[in-house]
Amino acid sequence: MAKNSRGRRPCSICRKWFTPDVRQKGRQKTCRSACQKELHRRQCEKWNRKNKAVCKNNYLAKKLEEAEEQQTSGNLPSLSYQKQTKPVLPMEVIIAEYGIKPAIIIQYLVTQVISHNNEKIQGFP
Ligand SMILES: [Zn+2]
Secondary structure, three states, rough: OOOOOOOOOOOOOOOOOOOOOOOOOOOOOOHHHHHHHHHHHHHHHHHHHHHHHHHHHHHOOOOOHHHHHHHHHHOOOOOOOOHHHHOOHHHHHHHOOOOOOOHHHHHHHHHHHHHHHHHHHHHHO
16 A cells, blocks of 8 residues: 555545544544544445345345245244234235245235335324
8 A cells, every 4th residue: 555644645525635643543534523524424324224234134034044944844834923914915825826935025025115105104294
């Protein structure tokens, strides 16, 4: 790296050149605290978005895994232990037609769409 810790560098937010504080030993990426805050906000936003997606993926993956375990252990896939919330889907028919995994995905997607709509409705009282 051709980085001089005492040299000037561009701020990663406003792109203005600045001289980093010597006490920060080259870790400083922004010229002033406002830019520092902005950088932090952007990083958090990015992290949150990514994490939300990871969380959702894990949730669905876990459900599919559970269903597979049930199937391989010879038990009939049963969704009856799950709380069927508002969209009561004809799960038995869907499972019979498509199989347990697509059924879970369908259930998941429907739940997502409905909760998304509910959020919207709550936003406009
Ligand atoms: Zn800046």
